[in-house]
Amino acid sequence: MKRSEIKRRPLADTALSSLEPEAAAYREQDGQGLYFRVKPNGGKSWELRYKKPDGKWSWIGMGAYPEVSGALARQKAAELRTDLAEGKNPLATKQARKSAELAAANNTFGALAREWFDTRRHAWEDGTAKRIIGALELHVFPVFGKRLYAEILPMEWMEFFRSMEQKGIIDQMGNVRRYCKEAYDLARVTGRAVFNPIEGLHKFLKTKPAENYAHVSTDELPALLRAINGYPHSHIVRLGLRLMVLTGARPSELREAPWSEFDLDAGLWSIPAARMKKRRDHVVPLSRQALEALTELRKLTGAYPLLFPGRNDRTKPLSNMAFNMALGRLGYRGRQTGHGFRHIASTTLREHGFAKEHVEAQLSHAEDGVAGVYNKATYLEQRTTMMQWYADHLDKLAAGNVVKGQFSKKA
Known part of the structure; x- marks a missing residue:
């Protein structure tokens, strides 16, 4: 006008x-x-x-x-x-x-949370970083982003987290609570806050059962192994499930693995620190059965960089739900997950007398600090023997040739 x-x-x-x-x-x-x-x-x-x-x-x-x-x-x-x-x-x-x-x-919670994110960003994969900042932007910043972080009361945080509980997003609530608590920890250790208002709130909030670790009982394991060996829908997924069983690797470590990490002649899988939860190199000895599965898999996906390339984009790994969906198709939804195979391996090996430190090293569970003095090939000779025994044991279970009893086997 x-x-x-x-x-x-x-x-x-x-x-x-x-x-x-x-x-x-x-x-x-x-x-x-x-x-x-x-x-x-x-x-x-x-x-x-x-x-x-x-x-x-x-x-x-x-x-x-x-x-x-x-x-x-x-x-x-x-x-x-x-x-x-x-x-x-x-x-x-x-x-x-x-x-x-x-x-x-500069003293708003939004600014503090972004500062915390920037200080931790180097330790995360791109996908992880995107999920974390996305969760903060979706849930936290609209409520507390422009508030002075020193003025937000514990009661307000409690009401906020309980509102997420009521929406049924308990896993997400737990993650968001942890991110916000760490942001306040940053303010506290840098002298900008006296106390953390989120400290201790977890005692009064819900936690979701760890479905990621669901696993079948010892008696149910043989039937599960036979079901996996006969999985009819995808040879690639079937081999992925078998490798997950045989190696005890985390599902993400296997699903995102490139062929360049494998030395089939030496029978070793070398995972770089950048892909490990503990951020340190790790070597996985491969049993004869694992090598057979990898050899078969290479005929199917060896032309691509990844063992398990995605269906639509071969440069990206298979969906993180692929293996659990396959287990669901086999009738094990809520009873067995990919991560649950690690629990089965740990329990089975310890029950059969293998040394705790050998089992923990195989699963890359070594503690931080002096108690966890660690290199990528820790107990490699013992673990090679142990994992070959484990593969043979699983084959016998699937075939119904295992006699139950007390064992005292050392690696």
Whole structure:
């Protein structure tokens, strides 16, 4: 609209947004010394006309439009007029307020959480980082993102997490609670917070049963092994399940594995630290049965970089649900998961007398620090013998040739 069409002041929002530029910059009065300035290039801003102590008139900028709305510009103008009435320098008080606003912006929970994310980002894979920041942006930032983190009460956090419980997203709630707690830990250890308001809340929140670790009993294992060996829907998935059983590897480690990590002649699978949960190199000895499965798999996917390439994009791994969906098709939904095979391996090997440290090294469970002095080939000779025994044992179970009894076998 043209400024000649303005019908009221203070200026309406519709007028502010639609005022047209002219050949020269012009100002339109909003009221009480506040003016709206329109430049020839269409840029718009706010200015306050005021009288200095020496009696001369001057202008002070109030910010660009639409970043500074009409309501905000009038609020800022009122604050500066109060300063003038009290004999204060409006330029100085304006800068002081701007500094205070900037400090407040840096002390919001959103800023703190992003700082925490940036400090941890290097330790995560791209997919993990995307999930974490996505969860914060979806659930937390709309509620607490602009709040000063030091002013958010434990009760408010409790109500927030319980609202996530009521939505049935308990796993997500647990993850989000952990992220937020770690953000406060960062503020505490850097001297910006005295206590963590999320500390201890987990005691009063729900936790979802660890379905990721579901596994069948010893008596049910033979039938499961036979079902896997006869899985009819996909040879690739069948071989993936068998390799998961034989190696005790985490599902993600196997599913995302490239062929370049495998030395079939040496019978070794070398997983680099970047792909390991503990962020350290790990070597998995391969039994004769595992090598046979890999040889068969290479005939199917050896032309691609990954053992288990995706159906639509061969440069990306198979869906993270593929193996669990296959187990569901076999009738084991909720009773057995890919991760549950690690529990079966651990229990079976320990029950048959294999040394705890050998089993833990195979599963890459070594502790951090002195107690977990670790290199990628720890107990490799013993683990090679142990995993060959385990593969043979599983084959006997599937064939029904195992006699139950007490064992005392050492690797």
